[in-house]
Amino acid sequence: MNELGFSDKAMRLLLLGAASMSILIVLLIFLFLGKEAIPFAEKPGLLALLDSRWIPVSFQQPRFGLLPLLAGSTLITVLATIFTVPLSICGAMYIADLASPLEREILKPFIEILAAIPSVVLGFFGLLVVAPFIKELFHLPSGLSALTGAVLLALMAVPTVISISEDAIRSVPLAYKKASLALGASQLQTMLRVTVPAALPGIVAAVMLGMGRIIGETMVVLMVTGNAGIITWQPAESVRTMTATIAAEMGEVPFGSVHYSALFWVGLVLLLITFGLNVIAQRVLKKYGMMQ
Amino acid sequence: MNPFISFILLPLLMLSACRSEQPNSSAPSPSSPTPAAVQSPPKSDGNALTIKGSDTMVHLVSSWAEQYMKVSPTAQLSVTGGGSGTGFAALINGTTDICAASRPIQAKEVSQAKEKGITPKEIAVARDAIVVIVHPKNPLTALTMQQTGDIFTGKFTLWDQVGGAKKAIIPLSRESSSGTYVFFQEHVLKKADYTVYARLMPGTSAMAQSVAADETSIGYTGLGYALEMKDSVKMLSIKKDEAALAVVPSEETVASGAYPISRELYFYTNGEPGETSKPFIAFCLSETGQQIVRETGYVAVH
Numbered sequence: 001m002n003e004l005g006f007s008d009k010a011m012r013l014l015l016l017g018a019a020s021m022s023i024l025i026v027l028l029i030f031l032f033l034g035k036e037a038i039p040f041a042e043k044p045g046l047l048a049l050l051d052s053r054w055i056p057v058s059f060q061q062p063r064f065g066l067l068p069l070l071a072g073s074t075l076i077t078v079l080a081t082i083f084t085v086p087l088s089i090c091g092a093m094y095i096a097d098l099a100s101p102l103e104r105e106i107l108k109p110f111i112e113i114l115a116a117i118p119s120v121v122l123g124f125f126g127l128l129v130v131a132p133f134i135k136e137l138f139h140l141p142s143g144l145s146a147l148t149g150a151v152l153l154a155l156m157a158v159p160t161v162i163s164i165s166e167d168a169i170r171s172v173p174l175a176y177k178k179a180s181l182a183l184g185a186s187q188l189q190t191m192l193r194v195t196v197p198a199a200l201p202g203i204v205a206a207v208m209l210g211m212g213r214i215i216g217e218t219m220v221v222l223m224v225t226g227n228a229g230i231i232t233w234q235p236a237e238s239v240r241t242m243t244a245t246i247a248a249e250m251g252e253v254p255f256g257s258v259h260y261s262a263l264f265w266v267g268l269v270l271l272l273i274t275f276g277l278n279v280i281a282q283r284v285l286k287k288y289g290m291m292q
Numbered sequence: 293m294n295p296f297i298s299f300i301l302l303p304l305l306m307l308s309a310c311r312s313e314q315p316n317s318s319a320p321s322p323s324s325p326t327p328a329a330v331q332s333p334p335k336s337d338g339n340a341l342t343i344k345g346s347d348t349m350v351h352l353v354s355s356w357a358e359q360y361m362k363v364s365p366t367a368q369l370s371v372t373g374g375g376s377g378t379g380f381a382a383l384i385n386g387t388t389d390i391c392a393a394s395r396p397i398q399a400k401e402v403s404q405a406k407e408k409g410i411t412p413k414e415i416a417v418a419r420d421a422i423v424v425i426v427h428p429k430n431p432l433t434a435l436t437m438q439q440t441g442d443i444f445t446g447k448f449t450l451w452d453q454v455g456g457a458k459k460a461i462i463p464l465s466r467e468s469s470s471g472t473y474v475f476f477q478e479h480v481l482k483k484a485d486y487t488v489y490a491r492l493m494p495g496t497s498a499m500a501q502s503v504a505a506d507e508t509s510i511g512y513t514g515l516g517y518a519l520e521m522k523d524s525v526k527m528l529s530i531k532k533d534e535a536a537l538a539v540v541p542s543e544e545t546v547a548s549g550a551y552p553i554s555r556e557l558y559f560y561t562n563g564e565p566g567e568t569s570k571p572f573i574a575f576c577l578s579e580t581g582q583q584i585v586r587e588t589g590y591v592a593v594h
Contacts, residue, residue, distance in 0.1 A: 131505075142509060226492075227467070248468075
C-alpha cells in the first residue's frame with residue numbers, strides 16, 4: 001500500500017500527527033492517573049487495596065479494598081463473554097459464509113445499529129425491560145443483578161465480535177474451502193473443521209476486544225447491577241464494578257483525599273486490564289497475519 | 293486501546309485540575325459553587341449579600357435568591373456551597389454575610405467565633421426529612437429507629453425479624469457521594485457502616501423505581517420525593533423508640549418535630565441580621581419563601 005505514497009508533505013505530517021495523537025494521549029493518561037494515585041501508596045499503603053471491603057465513606061474506618069470491585073468486574077465480564085461468544089460466532093459464520101447478498105445487506109446494518117445504541121439508552125431498556133424479565137424468569141427477589149448486567153453487556157459486545165470474526169472468516173483463503181468441498185466434505189463439515197479453525201486466531205482476538213469493551217462499560221452496569229460491593233460468584237447477586245464505582249463516586253469526592261486517590265487506583269487497574277486485553281488481541285491478530 | 297476509557301478519564305482529569313485551583317477544597321463538589329447572581333465581594337456596597345455553606349441547601353438557597361432578586365432587583369446575591377463547616381469558617385472569618393448550615397453550630401465553632409468578636413445567631417429556615425419506603429405489598433406499616441438502623445447495618449436480614457414475612461430483606465441505599473447517605477448513616481445507623489449487601493442506587497429515582505419493583509426491598513428518600521411517589525411506594529411510619537408512637541411522615545409531623553428522621557436547616561448571621569440580610573431572610577420565611585421550600589422538596593418551618 002505504501003507505494004501509493006502521499007506527495008503532499010504537509011498532508012503527510014498532518015496525518016502523522018493525528019495518528020500519533022493517540023499514543024501521546026495514552027501516555028498522558030497513564031502519567032496523570034499515576035500521579036493522582038501516588039499519595040495512596042504513601043499514606044494508607046498499597047496493602048490497603050487488598051482489603052475485602054470497599055467502604056469509602058464511613059464514620060468508623062474507611063476501607064478501600066479493590067477485591068470486591070475486581071470480583072464484580074470479573075464476574076460480569078466472564079458471564080457476558082459466555083453469552084457473547086456462541087451468539088457472535090454463529091452470527092459471523094452465517095453472515096460470512098451462508099448468507100445471500102440480500103440477507104447480508106439487511107443483517108449488517110442492523111448489527112451496526114446495535115453497536116451504535118448509546119449505553120444509557122441500553123441501560124434504560126435494561127432497567128425497565130430486562131431486569132423485570134430476569135426477575136420473573138428466575139424468581140429472583142430483585143432484577144438488579146450481575147446476570148442482568150451481563151446480558152446487556154453481551155448485547156453491546158456482540159456487534160464488535162461479529163464484525164471482526166466475520167472479517168476473519170472471510171479472510172480464510174477460498175482454496176481451503178474449495179479443497180475441503182472437493183474432498184467430499186459437506187458445507188457444515190467444511191465450516192466447522194476447516195474455515196472456523198483457520199479463522200480461529202481472528203475470532204480469539206475479536207472476543208478479547210469484545211471483553212475489553214465489556215469490562216470498560218460503565219453506564220449500563222451502574223444502572224442495572226445494584227452496585228453492592230460483595231465478593232460473589234452468584235450471577236443472581238448484585239455486584240459493584242470498577243467502572244460504576246468511579247462513575248458514582250468521582251463526582252463528589254473531596255479533592256486530594258485518600259478516597260480520591262483510591263479511585264485513581266481503581267482507574268489505573270482498569271486501564272491496565274483493558275490495555276492488557278488489547279495488547280494480547282493485537283498480538284494474536286498480528287501473529288496470524290490478520291491485522292487489518 | 294479502548295477509546296472509551298480515555299473518554300471518561302480525560303474529563304475527570306480536567307475536572308480535578310480545575311478544582312485544585314479552588315482555595316477552599318475541604319469538601320468541594322461540582323455542584324457546590326453555584327453562583328446564583330453576579331459575583332461581588334461581600335460588603336462592597338449596600339445591596340451585596342453573600343450566602344455560603346451547606347451543599348444540601350445550595351439548590352434551595354439559589355431558588356430563594358432567584359425569586360428574591362425578581363422582587364428586589366437592586367439586590368446582588370451570591371450563593372456558594374462547600375459544606376456547612378466551610379460556611380461556619382467563612383462566617384467566623386467575616387467572608388460571608390449568611391452561613392447556610394444543615395446542622396447546628398458546634399461549641400468549638402462558637403468559641404472560635406467569640407475570639408473573633410462574632411456572635412452567631414441561628415435562624416431555622418426549612419426542614420429536611422428522610423422517609424423510609426417499601427413496596428406497597430409489604431404488610432409492615434411501622435419500624436422503630438433501632439430496627440431501621442439494624443436493617444441497614446445488616447443485623448436484620450429477614451423481614452420476620454421486624455414483624456414481616458419470612459423473606460430476605462433487600463436494603464437499598466444511595467451512593468456514598470449523596471448527602472442523604474451520610475445523614476441517614478449518622479442519624480439512623482448511629483454512624484455504623486451500611487451492610488455490604490446494601491445495593492447502592494445512583495439516584496433518588498432509581499431508588500424509588502427499585503422499591504416499586506421489588507417486593508422485599510427497603511429504601512429511603514427525601515420527603516418531597518416520597519410524597520410524589522406515594523402511589524407506587526409505601527412510606528413507613530417511624531417510632532423514635534419501642535415505647536413511642538409511630539409517626540407518619542408528613543409535612544405536619546416534620547414541621548412539628550414529631551417525625552424523628554428529620555433535621556432543621558439554618559441560616560447563621562453575625563448578631564442580628566443586618567440591613568441587607570434582614571429583608572432576604574424575611575423573604576425566605578415569608579409565605580412565598582416557604583412555598584419555594586416545598587417546591588424544592590423540603591418542608592416548611594411553619
